[in-house]
Amino acid sequence: MDCIRDDTLVKRAAKIVKQIKVYEIGQKSHEEYFCHTFRNDPNLLYHKVVDEAKEVILPLLNKIVDNKLILKDYTLDSGHLNGLASCLKNKTITIDAVLFDNCGIDDEELAILLEGLLALDGIEHFVYKNNVFLQEGLEAIKPLLLKPDPHNLQELRLVNCATHPYLMTEMI
Amino acid sequence: MADEEVQIRSLSLVRMQISKICLDKIADFVKDSMFLEDLDLSWNNLLPLDFCHLFNVLSRNLTLRSLNLSCNTIINKENQNDKVINNAFQSMLDDYVFRRREAAFAGIQYTLDQKYLTNYPVQVTYGLG
Numbered sequence: 001m002d003c004i005r006d007d008t009l010v011k012r013a014a015k016i017v018k019q020i021k022v023y024e025i026g027q028k029s030h031e032e033y034f035c036h037t038f039r040n041d042p043n044l045l046y047h048k049v050v051d052e053a054k055e056v057i058l059p060l061l062n063k064i065v066d067n068k069l070i071l072k073d074y075t076l077d078s079g080h081l082n083g084l085a086s087c088l089k090n091k092t093i094t095i096d097a098v099l100f101d102n103c104g105i106d107d108e109e110l111a112i113l114l115e116g117l118l119a120l121d122g123i124e125h126f127v128y129k130n131n132v133f134l135q136e137g138l139e140a141i142k143p144l145l146l147k148p149d150p151h152n153l154q155e156l157r158l159v160n161c162a163t164h165p166y167l168m169t170e171m172i
Numbered sequence: 173m174a175d176e177e178v179q180i181r182s183l184s185l186v187r188m189q190i191s192k193i194c195l196d197k198i199a200d201f202v203k204d205s206m207f208l209e210d211l212d213l214s215w216n217n218l219l220p221l222d223f224c225h226l227f228n229v230l231s232r233n234l235t236l237r238s239l240n241l242s243c244n245t246i247i248n249k250e251n252q253n254d255k256v257i258n259n260a261f262q263s264m265l266d267d268y269v270f271r272r273r274e275a276a277f278a279g280i281q282y283t284l285d286q287k288y289l290t291n292y293p294v295q296v297t298y299g300l301g
Binding site: 148154156157158159161164165166169 | 177178179180181182183184185186187188189190191193194197198201212215
């Protein structure tokens, strides 16, 4: 009697394991299908990068209005800027003007952002206020300044950033 | 920027700890630039002597329309030692204005707003008329 019960239990367990495997395979293929279908979707890319950085996902891409990204008192982490830079490098979004005012951006994050902006064809206005501007930012901004016409930067505004006098001299 | 071909039209370096050396390099950039229209160097704690090179090369630039130097010390009327610099500044400014008036005759209208030209802060603004 016990043997029969064990047999039934084993069969049931095997059935459950099989179902789980089928579910897992299905889920995996669904994810693959989803990722493949929306591989050029900026939101997916941004979410993926921010999620990998284990940071809170902020609706950064929703702030782009008329190809302008204007952020004031909007604290960002490196994950967010990495996500934005990935979208910019992938050319899935277009921006022609950016303003970052008091966003808690440090030098390394600025370099990441500028690398992304450099990949764009038509960035015209770069306004950077009340953040940090140091050596890495300086090195990253140089190629942006030297972009030739018609993709050249039209406006550069650096306002009240934590910097060093020699960096400004080096930039000019 | 001063050595390379930078085609920027508007440059603002506000409260960015600009030094005299940096200002001299900016002056060189202004001298050579054929694109720069707006320059804002306000709030940099610059002193009268620092501006000499910039004012000397201003007359060579043909594109600059707006120059904001507010909240720097350009003219200190109370300090007798700065009298020479004051005079030099006035002369350079007059020179620049004269050239702009010449430009007005050439079909481009410029107006000069000197109401900000007070002791502190100083803002020199040239705008299209």
